[in-house]
Amino acid sequence: MTPTLQLFLIISAALFSIGLLAALSRRHAIFVLIGIEMMLAAANINFVAFWRFGPQPQEPTGVMIAIFAIAIAAAEAAVGLALVIAVYRHYRTTDIDQLNQLRG
Amino acid sequence: MNNVALVSIAIVTLAAALAAALLPQLMRAALSLALTFVGVAAFYVLLGAEFVGLVQIFVYVGAVAVLIVFTILLTRRGTKAAEHFKWSGALIAIAVFAGLVWAILNTPALAITAPAIQPLNVKRIGEVLLTDYVWPLQCVGLLLTAALIGALVLVMEEK
Numbered sequence: 001m002t003p004t005l006q007l008f009l010i011i012s013a014a015l016f017s018i019g020l021l022a023a024l025s026r027r028h029a030i031f032v033l034i035g036i037e038m039m040l041a042a043a044n045i046n047f048v049a050f051w052r053f054g055p056q057p058q059e060p061t062g063v064m065i066a067i068f069a070i071a072i073a074a075a076e077a078a079v080g081l082a083l084v085i086a087v088y089r090h091y092r093t094t095d096i097d098q099l100n101q102l103r104g
Numbered sequence: 105m106n107n108v109a110l111v112s113i114a115i116v117t118l119a120a121a122l123a124a125a126l127l128p129q130l131m132r133a134a135l136s137l138a139l140t141f142v143g144v145a146a147f148y149v150l151l152g153a154e155f156v157g158l159v160q161i162f163v164y165v166g167a168v169a170v171l172i173v174f175t176i177l178l179t180r181r182g183t184k185a186a187e188h189f190k191w192s193g194a195l196i197a198i199a200v201f202a203g204l205v206w207a208i209l210n211t212p213a214l215a216i217t218a219p220a221i222q223p224l225n226v227k228r229i230g231e232v233l234l235t236d237y238v239w240p241l242q243c244v245g246l247l248l249t250a251a252l253i254g255a256l257v258l259v260m261e262e263k
Binding site for chain 1: 106
């Protein structure tokens with residue numbers, strides 16, 4: 001018995017929702033970044049799954065998009081974590097609820 | 105590709121992801137995140153994209169997880185461990201998940217099994233990467249350089 005495309009999509013939807021949960025409900029900035037990384041990984045699973053279940057033979061478009069998305073996610077993680085360190089140097093906290101200096 | 109392998113990998117991956125999202129200790133959450141990334145790489149291998157799975161392990165488990173651990177170690181002093189949990193975020197996440205599952209299950213075109221495929225080898229990926237995708241490849245190289253310089257500037261000590 002081989003799995004259908006629906007099973008892969010439901011699993012990646014679950015991973016996306018867990019990432020959304022981490023990004024929305026935690027107050028520590030690193031947890032927000034962890035959630036964003038999980039959501040990006042879920043989107044990548046969808047790209048590769050749609051490529052695998054599409055009509056064959058074809059160009060490896062989904063695989064290429066996944067590779068580029070991984071590279072861009074690495075750049076995003078580097079800049080995001082650098083921002084966390086810079087914010088920690090200024091405010092001595094990584095709690096995003098306390099970073100409210102711009103609030104009117 | 106069979107259901108047993110898929111479901112067992114999915115259970116490990118989603119359990120590790122839940123642990124990474126909910127554990128109160130940052131360091132344990134970061135290690136669970138590394139396990140989640142290994143599970144995602146297993147999905148890629150299961151889907152016939154072995155190269156993407158390898159890239160996922162090199163980039164995420166090798167680099168991003170180590171970066172996160174270093175950031176946790178650099179920002180640990182003075183931060184309180186206790187934090188409250190926002191239940192509104194959990195409600196939104198459950199609503200999004202329910203909506204996605206409803207949409208997936210009500211789309212008949214998605215209830216298909218995988219066709220037979222000739223394996224995608226690294227030679228083919230390299231050919232496509234340097235012919236059709238050479239412009240995106242150069243742009244990603246520029247983006248990575250700019251992002252790393254930007255990260256260095258952000259964390260540099262002010263004189």
